[in-house]
Amino acid sequence: MDPNRQAQRGSENQPAGGRGVVERLFVYWLISTAGLALLSIVTIVFVAGALQRQSHMLRLLAERVAALEAPPAPPSAAPPSAPAEREAAQRGPVAQPASPPAVAAATGHAAEPAAEAESPVAAAPRLDEPRALAQLSALVRPPGRSVADVSDVAALGTLLDAARGQPASAEWSAAARLRLAVAARLIGRDSDGDFYARMLAPGSEERRLYDEVVARVTFERGRVREALPLLTRLTVGDGAAPDLLVLRGAAHFELGDCAAAESTMERVSQPARLTPRDRLRLARLGLALERADVLAAVLPLLGDVPAELEAERDFLRSAGLVLDGRSVEGLAALDFLVAHESDWARAVRAAAGPPQRPSRYELEVWRGVALIAGNQRNEAREVLLTAAQVEPSRADAYLALGRLEATGGQFDRAAAYLRNAVAAAPRSAGALEALAAVDLNLGNVGSAVESATQAIALRPRSASVRFLRALAHAKLGQREAVELDLRAAFQLDRGYLDEARQADVIGRLFTPEELEALAASPASPATAPGNPT
Incomplete structure (x- = not known):
């Protein structure tokens, strides 16, 4: 056979591999392109439908809001008879043109048609008095007289903004205006508080309650010198509120007037009527003035307190145990507070109200006092010296050291410590009395008379x-x-x-x-x- 023909026949029997692959790829490309196009069409249709449904819902919502805000129809109006009229009534009143017809008559020109107003997507509900009072009750816990009673400062500020934006709020009841004024003061918005307070009748019960809150908040924010005249004016005569007397006594003490603090404290009756915070303030004042009788009267009333006040309560109880002669129990309780300081300090920091807690210095001083009562003199001296070095400007550690050395007959050393105490707290009646006793033992009779006279003036x-x-x-x-x-x-x-x-x-x-x-x-x-x- 001819080799050429044989080669030609062999080539005819071979498959056309290259051409078949290209054809298959082209078919696959057509199918995938058609699929992608179909998927795009389906997606577009779906999104368009969703947008249309959302637009429809928003339109219904806007119509519903407009219907709710529309004034009610007068009783004499006849009900719409035709379907078109009923639909128009459901949509509410037709918007009036922006310019009244009188403008066109005055200018002599025809008024241009007003542009159609766009309905809001969702109008905020109008803040009326019942709604405002309900929100105030949710944001300010009873009794609503202290900074600590506010549960959400930001939300309360938003509510006050909304109230100031409602001109009708000036016509709300005196009780509502009082609560708005108090709420503003509690979060430091004094101008808003005074805005509503000016609408309260002078000499009224609402105005007096507002002034009491102003005095308390001013004290709690650390402006003691500013708060004292307000507290003094509000506690003149019999029948003064016991909580304001506690604040006034504490203010006198912080400003160094121990005599006024003690005389004010003695006017406090029925401490059971006080809030937990004010009971703690009264107990703290009794401890600072070395009035064990006051401390003993208040301590049984210190039951359950908020978490941020537990450390203060336990500290006062510990000091009461030491003063009651139960120094071992008192020292154990103080040691527990020191060991868990990080735990209760975290709760104090997280609280909204003013902090009421013992300082580390106070804990160490009272640990030293408990050790003295337990006749552990060397340990007490070491603890008190450490406390005095940590805060040398405070008098308590020096006073305890002076008393410690005086009971041991070391009068010269005691006098040095007590002079440091008087230098740190010139109006400390306890330090002056202790120094007078030491001077008397040292034979410094004239100095003893002088120190005792100063102590009597203070106490x-x-x-x-x-x-x-x-x-x-x-x-x-x-x-x-x-x-x-x-x-x-x-x-x-x-x-x-x-x-x-x-x-x-x-x-x-x-x-x-x-x-x-x-x-x-x-x-x-x-x-x-x-x-x-």
Whole structure:
């Protein structure tokens, strides 16, 4: 056979591989392109339908809002009869043109047709008085008089903005205006508070309540000097609110007037009526003024308190245990507070109200006092010295160290510590009294009289400092001065009669019968316990 023909026949029997592959790829491309086009069409149709449904829903919502905000039809209006009229009534009143016909008549030109107003997508509901009061109740917890009573500052600010945007809010009831004014003050918006307060009748109960909140909030924000005149004006005479008396006493103490703080504190009646915060303030004031009787009266009332107040409550209870002679229990409670300081400090920081908590310095000072009461003198000295080094500008550690050294007979060292205490707190009656006692033991009688006199001016109802000055006057042989101080001391605390009988320096000036007569006679007005002379 011819080789050429054989080769030609072989080539005819071979498959056309290259051409078949191209054809298949072309078919696949056509199919995929058609599929993508179909998918795009379906997607476009779906999105267009969704947008159309959403537009329809928004239109229905706008019509519903317009119908709700439309004024009701007068009772005499006849109901629409035709379907078109019923549909028009459901849509609400037709929008009036922007320019009234009188404008066209005055200018002599035809008024141009007003552009059709666009309906809002969703109009905010009008804030009326019931809705505002309901929101205030949700955002301000009872009693609603303290910064700590606000649950959501941002939301309350938004509500106040909405109320100021409603001119009708000026015509709301006095109770509503009072609550708006108080809410504004609680979150520091003083101008808004005064705006609504000016609408309250002068001398009314609402105005008095607003002034009380202003005084409290001013105090809680640390503006004590500004708050004191307000608190003083609101607590004049009998029947003053006990919570305001507590704040006034605390303000006097923070400003260094211990005598005014103590006299104000003694006016507080029925501490059970106080809020937990104010009970803690009263107990803290009694502790600071070394009035164990006040602390003992308030401590049983300190039950459950908010989490941010638990550390303050437990600290005051611990101090009460120490003063009650239960130093071991008190020290254990103080140690627990120190060990878990990070836990309760976190709760205090998260609270909305003003912080009420013991400082680390106070915890260490009272640990030292508890150790002294437990006769662990060396450990107490170490703890108190550390506290004094941490905060050298405070008097408490120096005072405790001075008393510690005085009970050990180290009067020179005690005097040095007590002078540091007086330098840090010149109006501390406790430090001045302790220094007077040490000076008396050192033979510095003149200094003792001077320090005791300053202490009496700060704490005129203290029997102990009156008796101390009587001892100093007795060492100077000043019988008349001794008689005046003894009479005042006996009137404050008759137990000092036994102390006077046992004091040799007084026994050289008075017989037992004369002392009995002094105890039975009232103090003169000039030397009465309330008089600092």
